[in-house]
Amino acid sequence: MPFNRKPQKFNAAIKTVEIGTGDKKVTLGGENVFPFYAFDGEIANGPKVGVEISDLGLENEVPGVKAYYEGAASIGEVAKKAAEMEGADFVCLRLEGGDPNGANKSVEELVAAAKEVADAIDAPLVVEGCKNVEKDSELLAKVAEALQGKNVLLLSAREENYKAVGAAAGLAYDQKVGAESAVDINLAKQLNVVTTQLGVKPESIVMNVGSASVGYGYEYVVSTLDRIKAAALSQDDKMLQMPIITPVASETWGVKEAMAEEEDAPEWGSREERGISMEIQTAAASLAAGSDAVILKHPQSVATISKMIQALV
Amino acid sequence: MALTGIQIFKMTPKKNCKECGCPTCMAFSMKVAQGAMDISACPYMSEDALAELSEATAPPMKTIKIGTGDSEYSLGGETVLYRHEKTFVSKTRYAVALCSCMDDAAIDAKLAEVAKVDYERIGERMHAELLYVNYDEASGADRYVEVVKKAAATGKVLVLGCSDADVAAKALAECKDGKPVLNGANASNYEAMNKVATEAGVVLGVSGANIDELYDTVAALEKLGNKNLVIDTTEDTIKETFATTVQARRAALKDTDRTFGYPSIVNLVKVAKGDKYMQQALVSLFTMKYGSIVVLEELGYAEALPLFGLRQNLFTDPQKPMKVEPGIYPLNGADENSVCVTTVDFALTYFLVSGELERSGVPVNLVINDAGGLSVLTSWAAGKFSGNSISAFFKENVEDKVKTRKVIIPGKVAVLKGDIESKLPGWEVIVAPLEAVQLVKFLKDMQENGQL
Numbered sequence: 113m114p115f116n117r118k119p120q121k122f123n124a125a126i127k128t129v130e131i132g133t134g135d136k137k138v139t140l141g142g143e144n145v146f147p148f149y150a151f152d153g154e155i156a157n158g159p160k161v162g163v164e165i166s167d168l169g170l171e172n173e174v175p176g177v178k179a180y181y182e183g184a185a186s187i188g189e190v191a192k193k194a195a196e197m198e199g200a201d202f203v204c205l206r207l208e209g210g211d212p213n214g215a216n217k218s219v220e221e222l223v224a225a226a227k228e229v230a231d232a233i234d235a236p237l238v239v240e241g242c243k244n245v246e247k248d249s250e251l252l253a254k255v256a257e258a259l260q261g262k263n264v265l266l267l268s269a270r271e272e273n274y275k276a277v278g279a280a281a282g283l284a285y286d287q288k289v290g291a292e293s294a295v296d297i298n299l300a301k302q303l304n305v306v307t308t309q310l311g312v313k314p315e316s317i318v319m320n321v322g323s324a325s326v327g328y329g330y331e332y333v334v335s336t337l338d339r340i341k342a343a344a345l346s347q348d349d350k351m352l353q354m355p356i357i358t359p360v361a362s363e364t365w366g367v368k369e370a371m372a373e374e375e376d377a378p379e380w381g382s383r384e385e386r387g388i389s390m391e392i393q394t395a396a397a398s399l400a401a402g403s404d405a406v407i408l409k410h411p412q413s414v415a416t417i418s419k420m421i422q423a424l425v
Numbered sequence: 426m427a428l429t430g431i432q433i434f435k436m437t438p439k440k441n442c443k444e445c446g447c448p449t450c451m452a453f454s455m456k457v458a459q460g461a462m463d464i465s466a467c468p469y470m471s472e473d474a475l476a477e478l479s480e481a482t483a484p485p486m487k488t489i490k491i492g493t494g495d496s497e498y499s500l501g502g503e504t505v506l507y508r509h510e511k512t513f514v515s516k517t518r519y520a521v522a523l524c525s526c527m528d529d530a531a532i533d534a535k536l537a538e539v540a541k542v543d544y545e546r547i548g549e550r551m552h553a554e555l556l557y558v559n560y561d562e563a564s565g566a567d568r569y570v571e572v573v574k575k576a577a578a579t580g581k582v583l584v585l586g587c588s589d590a591d592v593a594a595k596a597l598a599e600c601k602d603g604k605p606v607l608n609g610a611n612a613s614n615y616e617a618m619n620k621v622a623t624e625a626g627v628v629l630g631v632s633g634a635n636i637d638e639l640y641d642t643v644a645a646l647e648k649l650g651n652k653n654l655v656i657d658t659t660e661d662t663i664k665e666t667f668a669t670t671v672q673a674r675r676a677a678l679k680d681t682d683r684t685f686g687y688p689s690i691v692n693l694v695k696v697a698k699g700d701k702y703m704q705q706a707l708v709s710l711f712t713m714k715y716g717s718i719v720v721l722e723e724l725g726y727a728e729a730l731p732l733f734g735l736r737q738n739l740f741t742d743p744q745k746p747m748k749v750e751p752g753i754y755p756l757n758g759a760d761e762n763s764v765c766v767t768t769v770d771f772a773l774t775y776f777l778v779s780g781e782l783e784r785s786g787v788p789v790n791l792v793i794n795d796a797g798g799l800s801v802l803t804s805w806a807a808g809k810f811s812g813n814s815i816s817a818f819f820k821e822n823v824e825d826k827v828k829t830r831k832v833i834i835p836g837k838v839a840v841l842k843g844d845i846e847s848k849l850p851g852w853e854v855i856v857a858p859l860e861a862v863q864l865v866k867f868l869k870d871m872q873e874n875g876q877l
């Protein structure tokens with residue numbers, strides 16, 4: 113008896129969400145098979161890779177990242193190089209400097225940085241706030257206003273501030289809303305429900321269902337992604353069919369394995385190589401479990417993950 | 426697939442002789458169907474009936490054992506495709522690739538590099554458990570046997586990548602006691618390879634030019650009576666390899682197609698030779714999706730640290746939250762005078778908190794309470810992380826071991842401050858910020874202000 117193929121076909125699909133404008137715009141989602149299951153059916157768009165840059169500059173980056181951006185004097189020039197990186201589909205600007213417990217930059221200053229970046233590139237743009245819910249409510253709303261017409265994705269609207277962020281990004285200024293929840297399928301769904309109840313179109317929502325580095329409770333990320341994709345496709349759960357974006361770099365470059373200096377952990381070898389591997393392996397695992405986009409930082413990781421995606425879809 | 430009592434009853438001799446301890450054959454059949462009795466309790470079942478029953482009750486995927494002694498590993502035996510459904514039981518094992526085309530210096534260097542990575546992470550030994558020794562025809566059989574001997578001397582379990590039956594037999598003569606895998610059967614040589622593997626008593630790896638050929642070859646080997654197999658799901662391209670690996674596992678577990686009910690080998694050297702970054706991406710992908718053995722060229726610390734972390738996470742039992750041992754964990758060179766920071770024994774919390782504490786560089790004693798493996802808020806709500814439990818834990822396990830009388834508690838349970846202070850006389854209770862990431866600044870500030 114020959115092998116009997118039993119493809120998993122679904123009468124449901126992940127919604128498509130477009131980011132950016134013009135030739136370079138990207139479409140997230142659209143697939144109606146499990147991640148990379150091209151043998152079950154054609155994969156509509158394939159996952160996308162974003163390059164993270166920060167308003168705080170390059171000072172704390174590893175040598176390979178610094179070298180890549182050498183000569184870029186302004187955030188606009190950094191953004192331009194990010195957009196040109198091999199394998200890059202979009203740029204993600206993190207406005208970390210807004211953190212009231214950190215640099216505490218003013219909203220005006222950060223909006224100006226976002227504007228400079230948006231004007232410098234024609235690649236799609238994702239703008240991430242500083243993670244402080246109050247500050248982000250104001251900051252992301254102002255960014256949404258300032259970048260009207262650019263069709264940017266704003267990260268993130270959370271349980272505490274989805275009204276402010278969702279209304280500004282999704283309703284007033286017609287941008288895309290990133291809905292961020294904490295590694296739990298029910299929380300992810302709930303946030304989508306209330307965000308759509310605000311009037312935000314489901315087609316304008318991208319989920320960030322939480323992330324972690326591999327080794328750091330990553331099983332919760334895997335199971336959350338697995339379960340969301342299963343509910344979206346096999347149960348046709350409309351409130352879980354938004355594509356998923358996963359920030360990877362901001363998790364992986366902050367863990368011990370990627371942070372420890374070589375003199376503190378001599379047997380571990382090059383810090384940069386550890387960081388790249390952490391980033392690549394976490395990104396590959398996230399994509400395998402169902403992320404439609406990952407945000408990375410190191411040029412080697414961006415090129416490798418992009419190449420892996422091309423090889424699989 | 427489980428059989429019903431009626432189906433089993435049809436196979437009994439219907440003698441009602443009571444030798445099985447049941448009043449009737451029907452009663453016996455019901456008990457077997459429920460799993461309360463084993464079919465062997467009836468001495469009168471026919472051979473055919475027994476074979477049919479054991480086939481019907483066999484697990485969908487075989488557990489295959491390789492190696493010996495402390496280096497014995499189980500592969501396969503999975504029952505689910507997703508970890509949240511139940512649990513994954515047999516960890517992915519990693520094999521570093523050697524080739525008889527390499528000269529001695531290159532092989533020694535590789536073996537030295539492999540030996541370097543051997544460490545513990547939450548109670549689990551992390552190292553490359555296997556070596557894959559690939560046969561290069563051009564350098565000949567004798568050279569291959571030499572390299573196999575060298576590899577076997579490391580004590581690691583070998584996977585012999587060799588599809589020449591005569592050469593394989595020579596190599597096995599040197600290493601078969603270590604219970605290696607002979608990976609080399611295919612559509613054209615499977616009879617000869619089967620003979621070599623069964624004579625040596627080792628697991629046979631099967632490959633195919635495509636998924637259909639692989640399937641047919643496995644079926645042919647089963648027909649020859651060999652069910653001690655692993656399937657090499659590596660194809661020509663990354664895409665095809667992923668397709669075959671996933672489809673084989675899915676067929677076995679979801680569609681109970683037992684022909685594919687064997688562990689897999691994915692050889693990244695074939696699909697991403699020389700590209701170590703792509704191999705890093707793929708080793709993660711195939712750890713997530715159904716590689717039982719993954720072969721790669723390099724497994725230094727850079728590759729190992731994320732990979733073993735991923736594997737440890739994936740193969741935990743989702744019903745049992747990962748817990749760390751309660752107790753005192755001195756960080757950054759802390760001694761008995763260093764401040765205590767306390768939290769719960771939920772592994773994720775422990776990792777987040779200890780990571781941030783290490784980042785701060787401030788010497789602290791991290792005190793892990795017994796909170797049932799739950800997160801801070803959950804255990805607090807369940808009464809497992811309370812003023813009572815924390816003070817009792819400190820009195821029993823901490824007070825006589827440290828001289829400091831300062832303890833920092835999680836910001837999320839700030840309400841416990843007064844309660845702990847009243848139950849732990851002499852201690853100063855300090856409330857930490859809400860999020861673990863804020864600990865670095867918090868501790869550094871305290872250190873600068875001389876509060877520690």
Ligand code: SF4
Pocket residue numbers: 437438439440441442443444445446447448449450453466467468469470
């Ligand atoms: S021993 Fe076998 S034949 Fe006898 S009663 Fe039990 S089932 Fe029936």
